[in-house]
Every structure is written in C-alpha cells, then in structure tokens.
Amino acid sequence: MLTAAIQSASTRSAKGQGARTVPAMRTGALASSIEMMGAPMPFARNVEIYGENEPADYLYKVISGTVRTYKVLNDGRRQIGSFYLPGDIFGLEAGDEHAYSAEAITEAKVLVIKRSAVVGLAARDNNVARQLWSLTASELHRVQEHILLLIKTAQERVAGFLLEMAARAPSGNEIDLPMSRQDIADYLGLTIETVSRTFTQLENAATISVPTSRRIVLRNRAALNRLNA
Amino acid sequence: MLTAAIQSASTRSAKGQGARTVPAMRTGALASSIEMMGAPMPFARNVEIYGENEPADYLYKVISGTVRTYKVLNDGRRQIGSFYLPGDIFGLEAGDEHAYSAEAITEAKVLVIKRSAVVGLAARDNNVARQLWSLTASELHRVQEHILLLIKTAQERVAGFLLEMAARAPSGNEIDLPMSRQDIADYLGLTIETVSRTFTQLENAATISVPTSRRIVLRNRAALNRLNA
DNA sequence: CGACCATTTGATATGGATCAAGCGATGTGG
DNA sequence: CCACATCGCTTGATCCATATCAAATGGTCG
Numbered sequence: 001m002l003t004a005a006i007q008s009a010s011t012r013s014a015k016g017q018g019a020r021t022v023p024a025m026r027t028g029a030l031a032s033s034i035e036m037m038g039a040p041m042p043f044a045r046n047v048e049i050y051g052e053n054e055p056a057d058y059l060y061k062v063i064s065g066t067v068r069t070y071k072v073l074n075d076g077r078r079q080i081g082s083f084y085l086p087g088d089i090f091g092l093e094a095g096d097e098h099a100y101s102a103e104a105i106t107e108a109k110v111l112v113i114k115r116s117a118v119v120g121l122a123a124r125d126n127n128v129a130r131q132l133w134s135l136t137a138s139e140l141h142r143v144q145e146h147i148l149l150l151i152k153t154a155q156e157r158v159a160g161f162l163l164e165m166a167a168r169a170p171s172g173n174e175i176d177l178p179m180s181r182q183d184i185a186d187y188l189g190l191t192i193e194t195v196s197r198t199f200t201q202l203e204n205a206a207t208i209s210v211p212t213s214r215r216i217v218l219r220n221r222a223a224l225n226r227l228n229a
Numbered sequence: 230m231l232t233a234a235i236q237s238a239s240t241r242s243a244k245g246q247g248a249r250t251v252p253a254m255r256t257g258a259l260a261s262s263i264e265m266m267g268a269p270m271p272f273a274r275n276v277e278i279y280g281e282n283e284p285a286d287y288l289y290k291v292i293s294g295t296v297r298t299y300k301v302l303n304d305g306r307r308q309i310g311s312f313y314l315p316g317d318i319f320g321l322e323a324g325d326e327h328a329y330s331a332e333a334i335t336e337a338k339v340l341v342i343k344r345s346a347v348v349g350l351a352a353r354d355n356n357v358a359r360q361l362w363s364l365t366a367s368e369l370h371r372v373q374e375h376i377l378l379l380i381k382t383a384q385e386r387v388a389g390f391l392l393e394m395a396a397r398a399p400s401g402n403e404i405d406l407p408m409s410r411q412d413i414a415d416y417l418g419l420t421i422e423t424v425s426r427t428f429t430q431l432e433n434a435a436t437i438s439v440p441t442s443r444r445i446v447l448r449n450r451a452a453l454n455r456l457n458a
Numbered sequence: 459c460g461a462c463c464a465t466t467t468g469a470t471a472t473g474g475a476t477c478a479a480g481c482g483a484t485g486t487g488g
Numbered sequence: 489c490c491a492c493a494t495c496g497c498t499t500g501a502t503c504c505a506t507a508t509c510a511a512a513t514g515g516t517c518g
Binding site for chain 4 (some may be wrong): 153154190191193194197212213
Binding site (some may be wrong): 071073074075077079081093094095099100122123126129130132133134136137138139140141143144146147148150151152189229 | 300302303304306308310322323324328329351352355358359361362363365366367368369370372373375376377379380381418458
C-alpha cells in the first residue's frame with residue numbers, strides 16, 4: 001500500500017540533508033553513498049513506514065524524528081524491536097521480507113533508498129558490501145543485547161533503557177524521550193504501570209529526576225550502572 | 230587461552246567430513262568454500278570453544294554434536310543465545326570480538342575457520358561476500374524471533390522451543406534433546422522447575438509425550454501451534 | 459473551560475520463582 | 489554384584505515481582 005508512494009518518492013532527487021552526529025556503530029561509511037541515492041520522505045506521527053512481511057525493497061535512513069520497529073502477536077501483545085533516531089539506518093534485511101513493521105513515532109523525515117541500488121553498488125564496490133554486512137552485524141549485536149535486557153528485573157530493564165537512550169542523546173545526562181510509556185513498556189517487555197512506578201522509584205532514590213513525563217535527567221549514573229548488572 | 234590450540238589445529242589439513250543436510254537458512258553456499266579451509270576439531274562436553282570478548286579471529290561450523298552460545302550476567306544469571314546443530318555456522322561477528330561465549334553441549338566436532346581467510350575470499354568473490362552477509366542476516370532474524378519468545382508465557386515459550394527443535398530434527402515429531410533442562414530454561418528465560426512442570430502439563434494435555442527426559446514426542450502439533458501464538 | 463489522552467497511583471490477583479524434598483538413572487568403590 | 493553417592497529431573501509448598509483492574513491527576517488542544 002505504501003509502496004506506491006515510496007516508489008514515486010524515490011524517483012525524486014535527494015535533498016542531501018545532513019543528519020546530526022550519531023554513534024558510528026549505527027551509521028557507517030555506507031551512509032555517504034546512501035546520502036545521494038535516496039529521497040527524503042515525510043511521515044506523520046504513528047504512520048506506518050512498512051509492514052512486516054512486506055517485500056524489503058527499500059532501506060531507510062532517519063533524517064529527523066524517531067521511528068519504532070515492532071511485531072504484534074495475534075492476541076495484541078506488541079514487542080518493539082528498536083527505536084531509530086536521526087542518522088540510523090533501518091529496514092535492512094538480507095531476506096526478501098521485512099521481519100518487523102516500522103512506524104514513525106513523531107513527525108519524521110526518512111531517506112528511502114532502493115535496496116537493489118545499494119546491493120548493486122555492493123557488487124561492484126566490496127567496501128560497500130562490507131559496510132552492508134557491518135551494519136547488519138551491528139543490528140545483530142544490538143538485538144543480542146536487547147535479549148539480555150528481557151531477562152532482567154523491571155528496575156534493571158528501565159536502568160538499561162535509560163543508559164541506552166542517554167548514550168545516544170546529544171546532552172549526556174538529559175534525555176528527551178520521543179516515545180510514550182506504552183512504547184517503552186513494549187520495548188522492555190513490561191506494562192506502562194510498571195514502567196511508571198519504576199521511574200517513580202528511581203526518582204525517589206534520587207537516581208533520576210523526571211521534570212516532565214517525557215524528560216529524564218540522570219542524577220546518579222553509578223547507581224544506574226549498578227542496576228544495569 | 231583456547232586460541233593457541235585452535236591456531237595449531239587450523240594449520241592441519243581439513244578432513245572434508247560432510248555434514249548432514251540442514252535448513253538452507255542456517256548454512257548457505259558459503260559452506261562449500263568453508264568446507265576445505267578449516268580444521269575439524271573435537272571438543273568434550275562442557276568445554277569452552279571461545280569466550281565472550283575474545284577476538285573473533287575464527288568462525289566455526291558444527292560437524293557433529295551440539296554447541297550453545299551464552300552470556301552470563303555478573304550475578305550468575307545465564308542467557309543462552311542459541312543452540313547450534315550439525316551444519317550450523319556460528320561465531321560469525323562483524324566486530325572484533327565475540328559477543329557471546331560458546332561451549333560444546335555434547336562431544337562435538339567443529340570445523341574451525343580463519344576469519345581472515347573467509348573475509349579475504351569475500352573481497353575477491355562477491356558471492357561469498359553476499360553469503361557472509363546473508364548468514365549474519367539469518368542470525369539476526371533468528372534472534373529477533375527469540376526476543377518474541379521471551380515476552381510470552383511459559384507454555385508458549387516451551388511450545389515455541391519444541392516446534393523450533395522439531396523443525397530441525399531429522400524425524401519430524403520425535404525430538405532428541407541434546408541439552409539439559411537448565412540449558413532449556415536459560416534459553417527460554419525460565420527456571421528448570423517451570424520448564425519441567427510445563428512439560429508435565431503438556432504431557433497431561435496429551436500434547437506431547439516424554440518417554441525419557443531427553444526425548445520428546447509431539448502428539449498434537451495443532452495445539453502447539455496454537456500456543457505458539 | 460471542558461474533553462480527551464497520557465501518566466501516575468492504589469488495591470488486588472497471579473504466574474512463575476524460590477525453597478525444599480523426593481525420585482530415578484548412572485556410575486563407582488567395596 | 490550390590491550399596492551408596494551423585495546428578496538431573498520432577499513434584500510440592502510458599503512467596504513475590506509484576507500484571508491486572510480501577511481510579512485519580514495532569515497536561516494539551518479545540
């Protein structure tokens with residue numbers, strides 16, 4: 001359904017908007033070649049970018065805003081696979097279909113790149129091929145860490161989440177959360193109530209402060225690291 | 230520590246032992262080139278093949294036996310990442326270090342391949358490069374599914390585990406488990422007691438039978454699939 | 459201002475963990 | 489060849505962390 005729109009969008013010329021600096025693990029040198037091939041495309045809040053089981057004909061790079069990938073079990077339980085921030089590439093699969101769905105969490109601009117173009121480039125330039133592999137491997141590494149989160153206690157999961165977000169935030173100790181409590185809960189395998197209560201506990205312990213529900217300030221990283229096991 | 234042993238082993242000539250047929254997802258055409266480069270190396274039960282954070286200078290292919298990869302949290306909780314059966318390749322990382330440790334669950338023969346050899350080959354043959362990528366992507370896909378298991382109920386996790394093992398077993402409905410209850414528990418994020426009780430429940434429901442503790446017969450796949458959500 | 463939605467807080471329920479004991483298979487030394 | 493120790497697994501009793509159900513609060517937008 002979305003495919004038609006992307007198709008036409010991807011024939012437009014790229015604007016070449018620079019993304020802000022992000023950890024190297026999430027971007028890679030592939031970025032430079034990608035920058036000039038894709039079309040920047042706007043997505044409104046909660047709009048689907050692609051659905052699971054749709055053909056993975058495109059890959060995507062976040063220019064602005066935040067994206068979530070997720071799967072829903074038949075009874076409605078939702079697992080969020082990852083949050084993607086500006087500079088992150090997502091939707092990269094070696095298989096034919098997307099394993100997870102993707103949605104914009106906030107207003108977002110996303111560079112849409114034809115998969116075949118990149119794969120074709122990789123065939124000629126094995127540096128690109130290596131980047132493609134490296135990107136997939138980083139993603140694998142991230143998911144392996146995510147699994148570890150899911151066997152921990154609620155406090156440990158929340159602490160892990162906060163440290164993860166803080167590591168990616170521009171200002172080290174102040175985090176602006178683009179996602180709701182429900183998103184956080186579904187990322188951590190908890191309920192919103194437990195997430196909320198855990199924030200409150202951490203605040204009472206002077207480990208964090210929560211000036212507004214979407215803003216978290218880390219007050220005691222040592223304590224968070226301790227929880228992070 | 231193990232590295233020295235592998236080093237010397239990898240200079241020996243490969244025996245060229247053929248692995249039994251396995252699902253394509255887990256092997257790939259890379260296998261053929263690998264077959265002739267590595268050295269088959271025996272590991273005894275519970276012996277470490279590599280440790281997490283060790284340099285990932287080798288990759289591995291199971292010839293016989295079973296291997297587990299795992300991580301241990303500082304307080305002893307263990308998460309098993311995957312079980313590898315004959316034909317499976319493991320230890321493939323794009324980073325410099327192994328993310329998980331690996332151990333033989335049973336007596337095992339493992340082909341040990343120099344990573345640099347494969348990567349070098351990939352630089353010249355972009356078909357190999359693609360296989361390398363594809364293998365990593367399959368692993369990513371598997372881990373993404375594993376995450377989904379970890380948000381389910383005990384029954385659902387066990388059902389999922391049994392279906393997963395059955396899919397890989399030679400005879401469709403009879404599973405010979407090479408791993409202990411503790412291994413299963415650590416794979417599923419449960420305790421041995423819960424795993425054991427769940428087997429008993431499924432047996433009482435005539436969904437499976439458990440002639441011996443290491444052998445499971447699926448009696449009602451529909452029921453298992455239903456649980457698998 | 460009032461309606462709506464997200465978040466927090468409170469009260470209670472419950473699935474799986476923990477603690478503890480029993481049991482069967484395997485192996486070992488006498 | 490048997491008594492006994494050991495190990496892996498099962499079963500039972502109880503506990504507890506988190507889910508669930510419910511209500512109050514607060515922030516946002518028309």
